[in-house]
Amino acid sequence: MGAIETLLEPFFEETSPRRGLPAAAYTDKEFWDAECMSVFTRNWICVGFVHELKVSGDAVPIKIAGHPLLLVRNKEGAIRAFHNVCRHRCLTLVEEPRNVGKLIRCPYHAWAYDLDGNLRASPHFGGVNEHYSKGFDRKQNGLVPVRTHIWNDWIFVNIDGDAEPFEDYASTIKERLNGIEWENLNCIGTLDFGEIACNWKFIMENFIEPYHVQFVHASTTDQPLEDHFTIIDGNCLGSAVDLQEEIGTSGSLGVSSRYLTLYPNFILGRYFPDQMGVYLNIPTGPGTMMQKRALYTTEGQSLSEEAIRGLRKLWWDVHKEDHEMTERLQLGRASQVSAAGGVLSPAWEDSVRAFQDMVARDVTSRKLPKEGIYNDNQ
Ligand code: FES
Ligand SMILES: [Fe+2]
Structure with a gap:
């Protein structure tokens, strides 16, 4: 058994609740090297x-x-x-x-x-x-x-050249975006967050669990937890909120939303009725990554400078709240206490577990666990 298989043994145990990836998956050069040779070469x-x-x-x-x-x-x-x-x-x-x-x-x-x-x-x-x-x-x-x-506006590469055609690889995220007229997508600005001091997986995991939203973004959103659900659908993992009552207007966070990822590093946020954000997440080392976010309108509309300024500030503030959390997740991995990975909520973090299963599949070439082990709350 290789060193990475051994490291992941506690992760593969069928505990209840399930554990997350061990700390070394976020801090060690060996795990990072394994990801570079697998996750980032064989996928889109x-x-x-x-x-x-x-x-x-x-x-x-x-x-x-x-x-x-x-x-x-x-x-x-x-x-x-x-x-x-x-x-x-x-x-x-x-x-x-x-x-x-x-x-x-x-x-x-x-x-x-x-x-x-x-x-x-x-x-x-x-x-x-x-x-x-x-x-x-x-x-x-x-x-x-x-x-x-x-x-659309996004450039994908497959380094080893052997991934399935992009159309198949991305079929589930595309289906979930049906109804958007892509020719009307209009980029209204980009935010460059520069370097974030955390492993790339924390940013992905943060995006696909709705559990933190009510606590971390209390000042920027009013989306109640009960209106959220997780999404596990092929290479598309995510979270979503269908508000029973729309409390905000277009361009606020108080609207129904879709937070969708395409494994491993693509993130798209859709905010009904007519806005979207896409994130470029560039892993640069075990404990560092770079991030940019492009802001779009989806119905071709242009916004006033003031409206764009407001949106830029909103998203800058929201992401700074997230980055503080993900950087502290990284710091926590220095402790022995996090060696075995922490525990994941079966209700709100089954999407995180599904993401981690895909990483574990790629670095060990094991098969994914059988379908149906995740909470089906969509
Ligand atoms: S021309 Fe000599 S290294 Fe490029
Ligand atoms: Fe967040």
């Missing part, structure tokens, strides 16, 4: 917003779970993703978001690639003014592409 992961690559030549580097990647808008306007690594001596090619023009040029020995990754220049590689050498084929030394799928 969200790595960027289309709206950040406006014109041909716009390039955004992103390092996700140890993989340096480069997103580029090509001449035809399509978004491409590559490993952000020069094929000569493997330097990272682009360090900051910028427009590279027509060519991605490596600063070390000036190899240059076009926006589709083809190697176009390898100056003096074979000697002075000899740009080729025996057996060296530029065609074999282009940038290595990464499988990409664009869904």
